Amino acid sequence: MxxxxxxxxxxxxxxxxxxxxxxxxxxxxxxLGLLGSNGAGKTTLLSLLSGVLALQQGELRWEGQPRxxxxxxxxxxxxxxxxxxxxxxxxxxxxxRGAERRQRLxxxxxxxxxxxxxxxxxxQLSGGEQRRLNFAIxxxxxxxxxxxDEATVGVDAASRQQLLAAVEQLTADGKAVIYTSHYLxxxxxxxxxxxxxxxxxxxxxxxxxxxxxxxxxxxxxxxxAIPAGLNQLxxxxxxxxEVLPKGLRIASLNGQQLLAITEFVTAQDGLPxxxxxxRPSLEQFYLRLNGGRL
Amino acid sequence: MRLWxxxxxxxxxLLRDPHALAVLFIMPTLFLLLMAGAMSSYMQDxxxxxxxxxxxxQGDASQFFRDALQAQLADSxxxxxxxxxxARVRLPADFADTLLDSPHQGPSLSYPAQFDKLSRQRLQSAxxxxxxxxxxxxxxxxxxxxxxxxxRAERLKVVQxxxxxxxxxxxxxxxxxxxGRANATQLxxxxxxxxxxxxxxxxxxxxxxxxxxxxxxxxxxxxGLNLGTLVLSKLLPYFAINLLQFAxxxxxxxxxxxxxxxxxxxxxxxxxxxxxxxxxxxxATCSLGLLLAALARSSEQALLLGGGINILxxxxxxxxxxxxxMPAAMAQLAEISPMSWALDAFLxxxxxxxxxxxxxxxxxxxxxxxxxxxxAGLLLFTRRVQRTQWTTHY
Numbered sequence: 211m212x213x214x215x216x217x218x219x220x221x222x223x224x225x226x227x228x229x230x231x232x233x234x235x236x237x238x239x240x241x242l243g244l245l246g247s248n249g250a251g252k253t254t255l256l257s258l259l260s261g262v263l264a265l266q267q268g269e270l271r272w273e274g275q276p277r278x279x280x281x282x283x284x285x286x287x288x289x290x291x292x293x294x295x296x297x298x299x300x301x302x303x304x305x306x307r308g309a310e311r312r313q314r315l316x317x318x319x320x321x322x323x324x325x326x327x328x329x330x331x332x333x334q335l336s337g338g339e340q341r342r343l344n345f346a347i348x349x350x351x352x353x354x355x356x357x358x359d360e361a362t363v364g365v366d367a368a369s370r371q372q373l374l375a376a377v378e379q380l381t382a383d384g385k386a387v388i389y390t391s392h393y394l395x396x397x398x399x400x401x402x403x404x405x406x407x408x409x410x411x412x413x414x415x416x417x418x419x420x421x422x423x424x425x426x427x428x429x430x431x432x433x434x435a436i437p438a439g440l441n442q443l444x445x446x447x448x449x450x451x452e453v454l455p456k457g458l459r460i461a462s463l464n465g466q467q468l469l470a471i472t473e474f475v476t477a478q479d480g481l482p483x484x485x486x487x488x489r490p491s492l493e494q495f496y497l498r499l500n501g502g503r504l
Numbered sequence: 505m506r507l508w509x510x511x512x513x514x515x516x517x518l519l520r521d522p523h524a525l526a527v528l529f530i531m532p533t534l535f536l537l538l539m540a541g542a543m544s545s546y547m548q549d550x551x552x553x554x555x556x557x558x559x560x561x562q563g564d565a566s567q568f569f570r571d572a573l574q575a576q577l578a579d580s581x582x583x584x585x586x587x588x589x590x591a592r593v594r595l596p597a598d599f600a601d602t603l604l605d606s607p608h609q610g611p612s613l614s615y616p617a618q619f620d621k622l623s624r625q626r627l628q629s630a631x632x633x634x635x636x637x638x639x640x641x642x643x644x645x646x647x648x649x650x651x652x653x654x655x656r657a658e659r660l661k662v663v664q665x666x667x668x669x670x671x672x673x674x675x676x677x678x679x680x681x682x683x684g685r686a687n688a689t690q691l692x693x694x695x696x697x698x699x700x701x702x703x704x705x706x707x708x709x710x711x712x713x714x715x716x717x718x719x720x721x722x723x724x725x726x727x728g729l730n731l732g733t734l735v736l737s738k739l740l741p742y743f744a745i746n747l748l749q750f751a752x753x754x755x756x757x758x759x760x761x762x763x764x765x766x767x768x769x770x771x772x773x774x775x776x777x778x779x780x781x782x783x784x785x786x787x788a789t790c791s792l793g794l795l796l797a798a799l800a801r802s803s804e805q806a807l808l809l810g811g812g813i814n815i816l817x818x819x820x821x822x823x824x825x826x827x828x829x830m831p832a833a834m835a836q837l838a839e840i841s842p843m844s845w846a847l848d849a850f851l852x853x854x855x856x857x858x859x860x861x862x863x864x865x866x867x868x869x870x871x872x873x874x875x876x877x878x879x880a881g882l883l884l885f886t887r888r889v890q891r892t893q894w895t896t897h898y
Contacts, residue, residue, distance in 0.1 A: 253893075253894055256894050257893065257894040260722075260726045260894060261725075261726060261728075262722065262725065262726065262892065262893060262894050263893075263894075278726055280722075280723065280726055282719045282722055282723070282894065283719075284717075284718055284719030284722070285718060285719065286718055286719030286720045286722060286723045287718070287720060288513060288517060288715075288718075288720060289714075289718065290516070290517045290520050290521065291513065291516060291517065295513075295516065299509055299510075299512075299513050300723075302505055302506065302508075302509035303506055303509060303510075303724070303727055303729070304727070305505065305506070331520075347723070359894070
């Protein structure tokens with residue numbers, strides 16, 4: 211439904227292009243997790259997709275008329291209006307009418323748990339409630355592609371699960387989603403594909419399962435240095451440890467090897483900060499790829 | 505539907521903003537009442553009545569002089585005895601005998617310290633006329649032209665007929681400043697009404713900044729909202745607010761001021777001229793508001809810029825200090841202020857009883873100002889909306 215080819219974008223007065231030849235394809239029903247550190251080009255890419263920035267170079271093709279729903283980082287609603295008035299206003303602006311209007315409004319109110327807040331002035335809501343309203347207004351819009359930019363900052367854990375479920379429902383309904391967040395566990399949950407931008411270039415564009423795989427391993431983190439003797443133990447077990455910023459990841463190990471390592475760890479004076487066995491998380495991958503920078 | 509939704513939103517936000525309501529309605533009303541009250545004794549339609557002491561010898565000529573003076577100062581009280589400190593007109597003892605002398609020694613005038621300059625001039629003028637009429641009567645009697653058998657009232661009438669001329673007076677309303685002739689009500693009501701109307705620039709510009717800062721403008725932009733719809737959604741509510749201010753503050757002038765013992769505002773002149781003036785001023789203020797909305801970069805800047813420009817335009821435009829008491833250079837400078845044009849148009853109607861044609865030049869200037877500000881505002885507003893960025897804080 212969306213295709214970008216060799217998209218380049220530069221801001222006036224800067225020597226390096228913010229986007230340097232981006233290629234991207236997005237299908238209906240697909241959720242793309244957009245990752246990258248500050249200055250990587252995420253905002254520029256979202257601005258181009260939303261039409262806020264004009265395309266300078268390259269191609270941007272939409273299948274049909276682009277219809278976008280967006281949940282920006284900013285609380286993009288009128289603080290002086292009541293919650294219901296904000297929702298009604300944007301329903302009018304989205305040209306929602308009749309049964310569809312009522313249905314979408316009720317759906318957004320339910321998903322974002324705003325039922326008992328409808329008559330309150332938006333400026334009087336807590337930070338998390340305001341974030342939910344912002345989310346609801348984006349979700350209310352009938353669109354083919356939804357852009358979520360740090361949409362759940364400040365939202366409590368229970369509400370966050372509800373919002374993430376709503377994002378998953380969008381893709382299940384055949385909508386395309388681009389989801390960017392510094393909460394990588396959220397991206398890991400909702401995205402089927404991960405796109406990592408680095409200095410304006412696509413550093414990685416992979417299916418999440420392909421990226422994280424089913425390769426179970428052991429992750430160890432210590433407060434200070436790795437205990438002496440661990441490397442000799444790993445060598446004796448014919449294992450190699452991948453050094454991470456705070457510890458070590460040991461991949462592809464069997465039960466005997468796991469038992470030997472855990473016995474070694476428990477025999478040490480100080481306990482490790484983290485001892486986790488399982489599939490690597492997106493955060494671990496991201497930190498490894500991005501040199502330890504979130 | 506979208507325009508109506510945005511207009512309704514602007515009105516709701518405005519009605520819930522106590523500061524904006526205070527600036528648009530309460531502030532000009534208070535200024536109007538306070539200033540009309542404060543200036544009511546200074547700026548009156550009629551000069552204040554005088555209380556005078558006439559010290560004159562007995563006789564027909566003295567009595568005639570007194571009647572002639574009373575005719576000149578119809579509302580004033582002429583006393584023969586009083587312990588009060590009053591202005592005094594003293595006729596010489598040989599007043600009747602020396603009326604036909606040339607040169608003639610007239611009456612002497614003495615004033616208490618608090619007797620103001622305007623009243624002194626008025627008294628001098630009235631005494632000069634009464635004396636001239638008394639001397640004319642003496643001459644006419646001496647020449648046998650006036651029958652000595654006539655009563656004093658009849659003789660006064662004869663003399664008045666002989667001394668009165670038909671003077672053809674014409675108003676040159678287009679020449680501008682009528683503030684010197686306006687009473688406190690005629691000056692205060694339009695002045696603070698115009699001042700209040702111009703203050704719509706504050707909520708207009710401030711609201712736009714908040715819209716941009718909060719990201720709602722980004723949402724509106726991504727909706728592909730027509731720019732004309734966006735601009736109209738800002739202009740229409742404030743245009744309506746301006747018309748409401750116009751009607752409300754004029755009503756206070758007409759019906760409210762008399763309740764406080766102040767002169768009521770009457771609305772003479774062309775009935776069509778008032779709506780035309782209201783529309784011209786409203787277009788000027790809303791266009792200026794659009795320009796400031798596009799120029800300011802934050803709510804704070806909008807507040808400072810809008811408030812500062814309004815106060816400056818009011819100060820030089822004769823709103824705070826009537827142009828009639830300004831030095832010539834300042835009065836000339838006032839001509840650059842749209843508030844001054846609006847006030848001149850108002851005074852042309854209220855004081856000069858002008859017609860639509862009389863205020864047309866002022867309305868034309870206001871509409872030209874609206875066109876220039878509107879064009880510049882539209883251009884900058886468009887650029888501003890187009891440059892709205894997707895912003896990230898992380």
